[in-house]
Amino acid sequence: MNWTLEVVIVPVSDIDRAKQFYAEKLGFVVDHDTVMGDDIRIVQLTPPGSGCSVVIGKGAVPAMEPGSVQGLQLVVPDIRQAREELLARGLDVGEVQVIGENPRPMPHPLDNVGFLFFADPDGNGWAIQQISDRA
Template structure:
C-alpha cells in the first residue's frame, strides 16, 4: 500500500499576503481559494511538479501560530537556476550553501548538499535542496 503526503498546512497571519507570496514569489499554482463563510477560508497551492500541496487559511485548518512551521523543503534539479528564478521574482534569498558532504559520487558537486534557505512573510522556514537525479 502506498502512503502519499498530499497536503501540509502552513500557518499564516494574513491569507492574502501569503497567497501572493507563494503564488507570485515562489510560482506555486493556486489550486483553489474557497470561502465557506466569514470564518472559513481555505487556499491550496502546489509547487510546480509537486505531488504535495500547501494549505493556508482559517477556520478549517489546525490552529497553529503563524511562522511556527520550520524545515519545509523543496527539491530542485539545479539550485543555481532556482536561486536565479527566485531573485527574478523578487524573493530575498541568500547565496547557495553547501551543507555536509556527499556520501557517494554524484554528477554535480552541489547534488544533495547544495541548499538555499528563506522564510515566508510570517517566518515559516523553507529550504531548497539540489537533487538532480535520484
C-alpha cells in the same frame, strides 16, 4: 524545472491516533517511529509513490502558530537556476550553501548538499535542496 515538496510537519494532539489514521485510513507507509526518551518522538509517514512525507511528533516539532513552521522543503535539479528564478521574482533568498558531504560521488557537486533558505511573509522557514538525478 520540477519543484517538489518533500516534507511537511503536521501538528497533532495524539501521535498514536494520528499515526494509525495516516497509516491505516490513508495507507501511508510508516518510514520510522523514533522515540528519544520521554519527551521526544518523531513519526514520519509517506504516501505510496510520493516524494513528500509528513512528520508528526512531539518535542522536536515546532508549535503551529503563524511563523512557527520550519523545515518545509522543496527539491530542484539545479539550485543555482532556482536561486536566479527566485531573485528575478523579487524573493529575498540567500546564497547557495553547501551543507554536509556526499557519501558517494554525485553527478553534480551540489547534489544533496546544495541548499537555499528563505522565509514566507509570516516567517515560516523553507529550504530548497538540489537533487539533479535520483538513483
